[in-house]
Amino acid sequence: MSAPPSAYATWQAVKSRYEQVAEGDEVGVMARHLSYEDLPGHIASHELDFAGGNVWGLSFFHVRDDNPDDPAEFTMLAIFGEELAVLVYHAAYFKVSDHRDEDAECDCGVMLCADPAEMNEMDVFGLFYQLGQPPLRNMPFDYIPW
DSSP: OOOOOBHHHHHHHHHHHHHHHHHTSOGGGGGGGOOOTTSTTEEEEEEEEOGGGOEEEEEEEEEEEOOTTSOEEEEEEEEESSSEEEEEEOGGGSOBOSOOOTTOOTTSOOBSOOOTTTOOHHHHHHHHHHHTSTTGGGSOOBOOOO
């Protein structure tokens, strides 16, 4: 198995592709026209289609930080739609439940799985919802390229 790609290079590729698509696309449909599946380190991508045409995409990447003092591998999460956010994804920060009501709404915040490779659509809706709620809403997740 080869080494994961550089976090900085992945961040640059995600940002560049987002900016290219954003130039000529309507904000509401942009997430449908943007794909990161061909980038090195890609784990999974999901499209979240909310009421009223509000569409967001989430893509997970396995990357490495080349800091010589503290090299590390981690998961990077790109959230894109009306804007782009690139975060360091820590599965342990999210509440994972044992079950979900079969009639649950997609904005209930319930995740049965936090592993990006195993999440289903409802888990991703739960992740998206949890990111907007305290205490996660107030945590500094942003990936900051040095």
